[in-house]
Each structure stands twice: as structure tokens, then as C-alpha cells.
Amino acid sequence: MDRISDLVKGYDGQNPFSDSQARNFSDTKIASEFCPVSNFWSLFNDQHEVLLGTRGSGKTFLLKMMRYSMLKRVRQPQAEKLVSEKHFLALYVPMHLEFVTQITSCSFQEQVQIQLFQFAFNCLLADSLLAELAAILEEIPDKHSRARTNIALALGLNNMWFSKNIDDISDLSSLATKIKRLYFNFDMQAGNMMDLIPPVFKRQICSSLLSVKELVASILDFKEEPTWIICIDEAEFLSEPLQRCINSVFRSDSSRIALKVATLPYYHRTLNTLSSGIVVSPGNDFCYRVVDLPHDSLDFVALTNRLCSHRIKTRFSLDLIIEGLEDFIGVVNKDSQIDYYRAEVGEAKSERCYIEKEMNSLFSKSLRENNANYNFRRKTVYDKFAPVFFVRRMYELSKKGNSKPGWYAGSVMIRRISQGNPRIFIQIMNDLFEKARESELTPKAQHRVICDYVHSLCESTQALEGYGPTIYRNLADIANLLHQRVHSGTLISIGCSFILQISDENFAECMKWIRLAIAYSRLIVDEDTIINGIRPDTKYSLSNAYAAEYWLPMRSVHPIKISIENCRVSNLYTVSNVPSQTNQLSLFEEKE
Amino acid sequence: MLVENVTSSDNWFQETDLYIFTAGYESRSVYLYSKFASNLTKSNTLVFVLNDCQQFNHISEVVSDLEKKNILINRVNYSDSTQAHKTINEFVIKYLMQHPSIPIRVHIDYSSMPRAWYCKLPFIFETVLRKTDQALFWYSEGEYPSSYQEYPSAGIESISLFSGKPSLRIDSNRAHVIALGYDAIRTQAIISIIDPDYLVACYAHNPQKMNVQEGILKVNYHQLSQAAMTLSLHINDFSFMLSKLREMANDLLTSGDVIFVPDGPKPLILAMSMIPSLINKQGITCLHVARNMECFRPVDVVPTGALFGFSIARNH
Numbered sequence: 001m002d003r004i005s006d007l008v009k010g011y012d013g014q015n016p017f018s019d020s021q022a023r024n025f026s027d028t029k030i031a032s033e034f035c036p037v038s039n040f041w042s043l044f045n046d047q048h049e050v051l052l053g054t055r056g057s058g059k060t061f062l063l064k065m066m067r068y069s070m071l072k073r074v075r076q077p078q079a080e081k082l083v084s085e086k087h088f089l090a091l092y093v094p095m096h097l098e099f100v101t102q103i104t105s106c107s108f109q110e111q112v113q114i115q116l117f118q119f120a121f122n123c124l125l126a127d128s129l130l131a132e133l134a135a136i137l138e139e140i141p142d143k144h145s146r147a148r149t150n151i152a153l154a155l156g157l158n159n160m161w162f163s164k165n166i167d168d169i170s171d172l173s174s175l176a177t178k179i180k181r182l183y184f185n186f187d188m189q190a191g192n193m194m195d196l197i198p199p200v201f202k203r204q205i206c207s208s209l210l211s212v213k214e215l216v217a218s219i220l221d222f223k224e225e226p227t228w229i230i231c232i233d234e235a236e237f238l239s240e241p242l243q244r245c246i247n248s249v250f251r252s253d254s255s256r257i258a259l260k261v262a263t264l265p266y267y268h269r270t271l272n273t274l275s276s277g278i279v280v281s282p283g284n285d286f287c288y289r290v291v292d293l294p295h296d297s298l299d300f301v302a303l304t305n306r307l308c309s310h311r312i313k314t315r316f317s318l319d320l321i322i323e324g325l326e327d328f329i330g331v332v333n334k335d336s337q338i339d340y341y342r343a344e345v346g347e348a349k350s351e352r353c354y355i356e357k358e359m360n361s362l363f364s365k366s367l368r369e370n371n372a373n374y375n376f377r378r379k380t381v382y383d384k385f386a387p388v389f390f391v392r393r394m395y396e397l398s399k400k401g402n403s404k405p406g407w408y409a410g411s412v413m414i415r416r417i418s419q420g421n422p423r424i425f426i427q428i429m430n431d432l433f434e435k436a437r438e439s440e441l442t443p444k445a446q447h448r449v450i451c452d453y454v455h456s457l458c459e460s461t462q463a464l465e466g467y468g469p470t471i472y473r474n475l476a477d478i479a480n481l482l483h484q485r486v487h488s489g490t491l492i493s494i495g496c497s498f499i500l501q502i503s504d505e506n507f508a509e510c511m512k513w514i515r516l517a518i519a520y521s522r523l524i525v526d527e528d529t530i531i532n533g534i535r536p537d538t539k540y541s542l543s544n545a546y547a548a549e550y551w552l553p554m555r556s557v558h559p560i561k562i563s564i565e566n567c568r569v570s571n572l573y574t575v576s577n578v579p580s581q582t583n584q585l586s587l588f589e590e591k592e
Numbered sequence: 593m594l595v596e597n598v599t600s601s602d603n604w605f606q607e608t609d610l611y612i613f614t615a616g617y618e619s620r621s622v623y624l625y626s627k628f629a630s631n632l633t634k635s636n637t638l639v640f641v642l643n644d645c646q647q648f649n650h651i652s653e654v655v656s657d658l659e660k661k662n663i664l665i666n667r668v669n670y671s672d673s674t675q676a677h678k679t680i681n682e683f684v685i686k687y688l689m690q691h692p693s694i695p696i697r698v699h700i701d702y703s704s705m706p707r708a709w710y711c712k713l714p715f716i717f718e719t720v721l722r723k724t725d726q727a728l729f730w731y732s733e734g735e736y737p738s739s740y741q742e743y744p745s746a747g748i749e750s751i752s753l754f755s756g757k758p759s760l761r762i763d764s765n766r767a768h769v770i771a772l773g774y775d776a777i778r779t780q781a782i783i784s785i786i787d788p789d790y791l792v793a794c795y796a797h798n799p800q801k802m803n804v805q806e807g808i809l810k811v812n813y814h815q816l817s818q819a820a821m822t823l824s825l826h827i828n829d830f831s832f833m834l835s836k837l838r839e840m841a842n843d844l845l846t847s848g849d850v851i852f853v854p855d856g857p858k859p860l861i862l863a864m865s866m867i868p869s870l871i872n873k874q875g876i877t878c879l880h881v882a883r884n885m886e887c888f889r890p891v892d893v894v895p896t897g898a899l900f901g902f903s904i905a906r907n908h
Contacts, residue, residue, distance in 0.1 A: 027763065093762070094762065096758060097748075097751060098753055098756075098879060099758045101751055102753045104752070124762070127762060128762050179760070180760050184760075188757070236748065239749075460784075462777055462780075463776075463784060466747035466781075468777065571743055572743060573742055573743075573777050574741055574742075575742050575774055575777065576738070576774070577737070
């Protein structure tokens with residue numbers, strides 16, 4: 001088997017997959033790794049949208065790439081069209097935790113916090129606007145003309161934002177410094193100096209842009225006023241009163257301004273606006289859009305291939321012929337389940353007739369009798385039961401002495417475990433790369449790496465914010481129950497999906513941990529559930545990482561019903577002070 | 593602000609000294625009190641008893657002892673840092689006014705103070721004290737139980753900005769300096785919220801007790817593997833801790849914002865919390881993570897007998 005990962009053996013340079021956090025990437029790196037998914041181009045529209053995506057699903061990447069300054073680095077027809085037409089200009093406004101908590105930590109009343117947020121937001125937006133204007137100016141070839149436009153813009157914006165009589169700036173750069181000075185000289189903790197703030201920065205969010213956008217279009221000689229897209233990232237950190245500021249823009253006549261608000265599922269917590277009694281309506285005032293990708297979508301395959309080839313080439317050689325993940329880790333035949341099964345049990349035992357015979361011996365008596373009468377056995381029997389059968393056999397194999405199968409391996413499996421999440425994919429690739437430094441990335445070696453990764457991910461569930469221990473225990477209980485059904489007794493058609501039966505009095509409390517488990521990719525639900533909320537008959541699936549940890553078929557068929565009364569709700573965890581004598585790691589050690 | 597390490601043998605408690613401490617649920621909270629008790633009077637002692645801790649035996653003994661000496665007991669809520677600061681401020685100012693020409697030393701035992709209280713104190717004293725006065729901060733090292741149960745305390749709502757101001761730079765990198773303790777689950781929960789871009793892991797331990805360092809490294813194996821850089825500090829050398837953190841913050845600031853998220857032993861929490869105000873530059877901030885107030889489980893921390901101190905004084 002040809003694997004580019006063989007080149008890595010003995011390599012002692014930096015792991016190209018060591019960073020998985022888009023916020024920290026330089027603009028150059030973001031642009032070079034950018035692989036536009038089909039969702040991306042459709043974001044350029046006039047609609048307010050709330051983008052819902054799990055941690056690491058690529059929301060930041062999408063929003064950062066929408067900016068004019070980034071689009072012009074992309075050599076693709078759609079990007080070139082957007083850049084030349086300038087019908088849409090996007091500004092990036094991140095709601096970093098420290099930025100938000102400087103306001104929410106104040107002991108002021110809600111109304112003052114809203115005022116402070118409007119001020120801080122408008123400063124940030126103004127700064128972002130100046131950065132994009134600078135990028136647009138770079139396009140003007142004649143340096144005199146560029147300098148004149150720069151000064152005209154700077155003076156015009158200064159007049160609109162501050163006072164016509166104050167002429168203390170010379171260009172966009174000095175205006176940016178002035179905005180920063182205004183922001184830093186304001187003491188949030190004191191909060192009582194709002195009189196010193198220019199009125200435009202105190203009004204509702206986006207007013208710093210609203211006040212100047214026509215002027216900008218005029219000075220830059222745009223044929224028509226563009227739609228300004230305000231990309232608000234990390235909105236999960238906004239408290240309810242601050243989210244109401246955003247909702248108010250959704251509800252108002254926003255005049256060619258469209259908000260794209262990225263947040264975690266279930267973190268857009270209110271539909272209220274700043275006006276009492278007025279609420280926003282999803283579907284009318286704004287739309288929800290789920291940005292998570294299915295693991296087997298063309299988008300995710302293209303994105304992972306791009307990430308893999310780009311990072312490996314950048315580290316080793318741009319001339320290296322590597323088109324994607326398969327080239328790096330190798331392929332077993334057609335890379336399907338049966339190929340990895342065959343590699344473990346041999347040719348004879350992986351023949352369909354042999355497998356059917358084995359499966360038949362595991363069926364219940366009634367199923368065995370019924371199966372004999374089926375006409376289309378491939379579909380009704382083999383396809384239905386083989387995934388469960390394979391997992392059973394491979395699990396048995398893994399329990400034999402030191403034998404480890406090469407089961408959780410291959411590109412399809414890596415993408416499945418990644419669950420369509422680019423960050424999880426990069427983290428797995430990071431571990432695979434480390435393994436490749438010391439040994440060949442055979443399917444067995446990949447299996448070991450993936451098993452370690454999913455174990456670590458499941459253990460880290462305990463540390464999720466707020467309800468980690470509850471999620472950890474309940475998912476372990478559910479997974480163990482499913483494991484019993486898969487591996488004990490007769491062969492049945494089952495996957496990793498289930499329906500929770502929750503009593504009315506427990507429903508609200510259970511929703512808290514269930515929503516968090518969904519936001520952090522431990523539980524998987526359909527788009528409708530992410531957008532419209534959890535219902536009593538919602539079908540859940542354990543994430544594929546959980547399915548791998550508990551040896552469950554990665555499919556969402558035949559959900560079993562699990563009563564929530566059987567689930568534990570204790571949110572306690574044990575902190576252990578590891579004695580120096582032990583050599584055993586006991587992170588998340590249970591002592592119940 | 594001048595910061596110097598002091599040891600418990602340095603001129604211990606003098607006649608004109610002041611003593612401020614908080615009696616809490618940890619038995620170490622009254623360890624230093626037991627050393628000073630014979631010198632304490634109504635005029636030189638300020639004591640806080642946390643409202644939710646009065647049922648503990650060691651507290652009732654101390655309260656009874658203080659009452660015999662007619663020392664006023666300030667019963668306050670854990671979360672009422674504003675009231676605590678006001679009381680301390682007024683107490684010290686009054687005492688200084690009564691002793692206009694004598695250099696005064698204020699001993700603060702912060703071993704069991706809530707972090708929102710003690711992290712502000714150095715800056716309160718910096719404005720209150722005269723050039724000849726000193727504030728001495730004492731930390732009584734404690735032994736934690738080998739295992740105990742906790743509720744998760746880290747949710748988005750429990751995180752607040754303690755000091756500093758974030759920058760307005762949209763594209764700047766951000767480095768998160770996160771302190772480690774024994775509660776690796778809490779640390780990981782914090783990491784899951786702040787989702788760090790560039791993680792610097794930081795921990796402090798008593799250099800005389802290597803098993804403590806080993807324990808921290810073992811329980812935080814996962815966090816350390818995520819870190820781009822690790823900083824190991826000594827709990828008994830506050831001055832160095834402060835200067836090292838300061839140096840690191842200045843270095844990281846050249847690449848973007850620096851966000852401190854303190855945890856672990858109190859001297860480390862204090863040092864990390866002080867950095868944004870000491871450096872006073874845009875982009876350096878400190879976030880505090882509050883404890884779970886709804887489901888709080890007190891854990892008794894018994895004193896080991898070791899005291900680590902430092903003094904602050906105004907620049908001459």
C-alpha cells in the first residue's frame with residue numbers, strides 16, 4: 001500500500017496538524033486553506049441569519065473569509081465576481097469572551113449594560129470597517145488617487161462620527177487610532193461617562209456603519225450601495241439583554257445591512273428585542289441556518305482533502321503529489337467496511353455467502369425462519385445486519401489477547417469519526433501524524449490512534465461546561481445499554497440511535513444537558529431539531545466517536561426507547577490528588 | 593509598587609501592626625490567627641467570617657475567642673467584595689490617621705479569602721498606604737484531601753472580567769494563560785468554554801514538595817498536551833512569579849491579546865490577577881471563574897504549617 005505518511009517516519013519537524021483553531025490563523029493561512037463549501041457562497045445575501053454550528057464546525061472560518069480583504073485572495077470565479085461587483089461587503093465583528101464580559105461583569109443595571117455594549121460594538125464595527133476600506137483602497141492603482149480617496153474617506157467618516165469642527169486626523173489609519181483611543185479611554189467599570197461619547201456610537205448596534213455607508217459608497221464611487229454584511233462571531237457569549245440588541249436589528253428596517261450571527265446550537269436564547277413586547281420571528285425577521293456538514297458530504301470530503309494536501313505540502317514540498325486524505329493514510333481496496341473486515345479475517349471468511357451463514361447462526365429462531373422466505377436477501381438481510389455483524393466480530397477480535405484489529409481505520413472512518421467537524425478532523429490528523437513519525441500508518445496503527453482519540457474525547461465529556469458530569473454519565477449509560485443490545489444475544493438490526501422518554505416534570509431540566517451535548521457534538525440530531533428545538537419524539541444518535549468507543553454500528557436506524565428516569569442526573573465529579581507512587585494517569589477518575 | 597518576598601520569621605508581629613483575615617470553611621483559615629492571637633486586640637484586628645461558614649467548629653472557637661477580646665466580627669457574604677473592600681479601606685485609613693508618624697505594617701492572611709476580595713487588595717493598599725508603610729500578604733499552605741467531590745462551576749455565566757481591557761484589534765491573535773490545579777475537570781471545562789487559540793499552561797507548587805508538582809502534571813496531562821507553552825512557578829517566591837508572568841505577558845502581547853485565567857493556589861491566582869493592572873496596556877486582561885454558588889460543597893484544607901508571604905509598598 002502506498003502511503004505518503006511513510007515519508008513522515010523519523011521526521012522531527014513541526015506537526016502540520018498541530019493547530020486546529022481558526023481564530024488564531026493568520027489571514028494568509030486562512031485564505032490558503034480555504035475550501036469554499038456550498039453553504040459559503042449562499043451566505044452573500046440580504047437576509048439576517050443566525051448560523052448554528054457545533055464547536056469546531058468552521059463558523060469562524062466562514063465568517064472571516066466573507067470579508068472583502070480575504071475574498072480578493074481567493075482565485076475562484078465566484079470570489080472574483082463578488083470582489084469586482086462589490087454588491088456585498090462583509091465586516092467581521094468577533095464577540096470575544098473578554099470583550100463581552102467587560103460589560104456583563106459590571107454591576108450595572110441591564111439598561112446601562114446595553115448602552116455599554118452598543119458603544120463597544122459600534123467601536124469594534126467602525127474599526128472593522130476601516131480595515132476593509134483600507135483593503136478596498138489597495139485596489140486603486142494610482143497612488144495619488146489612492147491617497148486622495150483615503151483622505152476623503154477619513155475626513156468624511158471623522159465628520160460623521162465626531163464633530164465637523166475637529167480636524168485631528170489625516171488618513172484612515174489615524175482615524176482607526178482615534179476610534180481605539182475613544183474606546184480605551186472609556187472606563188467600563190465607571191460606566192457613567194456616556195456623555196463624553198459621540199452620539200452615533202451610543203445608538204443601536206450598527207449605527208456607526210449606518211451613519212456612513214452612503215457616504216462611503218459615494219466617495220468610493222460605487223454604482224449602487226452595497227449590502228453590508230456584519231459577521232458577528234461567537235455570539236454564544238452574549239447574555240440575553242445583549243442578544244436583544246441583535247434581535248432589534250433583525251426587527252428594524254436595517255437598510256441594506258444584513259447580520260450573520262454565528263453561535264452554538266441552542267445559544268440564541270431569546271426572541272425578544274429591546275422594545276418591550278416586540279419579538280422577532282424566525283423565518284420572517286431572520287433565518288436559522290445549520291452550518292455543520294454531514295461527514296459523507298462532498299463538501300466535507302473536499303474540505304478534508306484540501307486541508308490534508310495543503311498542510312502536508314506546506315510542511316514537506318509543494319511538488320509532492322498528494323490530493324487528499326487517502327493519499328496520506330493509504331487505501332485498503334475500495335476503502336469500504338468489507339475491505340477492512342476482509343483484511344482481518346481473510347478472503348474465505350469474508351465471502352458474502354459465508355458471512356450470511358454466520359449471521360444466520362446468530363439470528364433469533366423466528367428471524368431465521370422468516371429470512372429463508374425473503375427474495376431480496378442482499379437488501380433485506382445482508383445490508384441490514386452486516387454492519388452490526390462486523391462490529392460484533394471486530395469487537396470479539398479486539399478482546400482476544402493483545403490482538404487489535406485494523407477496523408477503525410481508513411479515510412471514510414476518519415471522516416465519520418470527525419462527524420463533519422473540521423476541528424475534530426485536524427485533531428485526529430495531528431495524532432495520526434505523530435504516530436507516523438514512529439511507525440507505518442497501517443490500518444492497525446490507525447485503529448490504535450483512533451481508539452485513543454475517541455476514548456480521550458469521551459472522557460473529556462465530563463469537563464463540558466456546567467453539565468459535563470451529567471452528560472458523561474448519561475451518555476455512558478446509554479452507550480452501555482446499546483452495547484449490550486449489539487453484542488449480547490441474537491443479532492438484531494440496531495445502530496447508535498435512541499429516543500429518550502422523559503417525564504413532563506423532568507423535561508426542562510434534562511433539556512439543559514441534552515442541548516449542551518448537542519452543541520459539543522456528543523449527541524447528533526437532525527437540522528429540524530437544532531432549529532426548532534427538542535421534542536418528546538426527537539431521535540438522537542450518539543456521535544460516531546462515542547459509537548467507536550463503545551463498539552456500536554455508526555448508523556441511526558431502529559432507535560431504541562430509553563427512559564430518562566433510568567438516567568442519572570447527578571452533576572458531581574471527583575477531583576483526585578494523584579499520589580506520587582502511582583504511575584497511572586487518572587484524569588477523570590471515577591470513585592463512586 | 594514594590595513587591596518583595598518575606599518569610600514568617602521576619603519581624604513577625606509588631607506592636608503597631610494590623611491584622612486582617614477571613615475565617616472560612618477551611619481549617620487553614622485560622623492557622624495564622626493561632627500564631628498571632630496573643631497580640632491581637634480590638635484596635636489592631638479586622639476579622640471577616642463568611643456567612644455560610646459559621647457552623648464549622650474551628651470558626652465557632654475563633655469567634656468565641658474574638659468575642660472575649662471584644663474584637664468586632666464582620667459577618668459578610670462570600671460574594672460581597674465591595675463591602676469587604678470598603679470595610680478594609682476604612683479600617684486601615686482610620687488606623688493610619690491615628691498613627692500619623694509611625695510606619696505601619698498591615699498583615700493580610702488571604703488563605704481563605706474569596707478571590708474577588710484579595711486580588712484587588714494590593715491596589716487598594718497601594719493607594720491607602722504611605723511611603724513608610726507596608727502590606728504583608730500571607731498564605732498558609734494547605735493539604736487537600738486525596739479525593740473529593742465537586743460540582744462543575746464553569747459555565748459561560750460564571751466567567752467575568754476581573755481586570756484589564758481587551759484590545760479592539762479584530763485580527764489579532766490571542767494567547768490564553770490558564771492556571772492548573774488539582775481540579776483538571778474544572779480546568780478542562782474552562783478550556784471548553786474559552787476555546788483557546790494559543791494555550792499557555794501555568795502552575796505553581798512548593799519546591800520542597802515534588803510530589804505536588806508530579807500530581808499536578810499527572811492530573812493535567814490532557815491540558816498540558818494542548819498547551820503551546822508551560823510555565824512552572826514556585827509558590828514560595830511570589831516576587832519571581834510576578835516578574836515571570838509579567839515578562840511572559842509582555843512577550844505574548846507583541847503577537848496579540850493576552851488573557852489570564854487564574855486558578856490553582858491563591859498566590860498564583862493573585863499574581864495572575866495583578867498582571868493586567870501592573871502592566872496597564874491594552875489587550876491584557878484577566879478573567880475570573882466564580883465557584884458554583886448553587887451547589888457548593890466546602891472542602892476542608894488543613895494547614896501544613898508552611899507560610900508564604902510577600903510585602904508591597906509604594907514606590908519611593
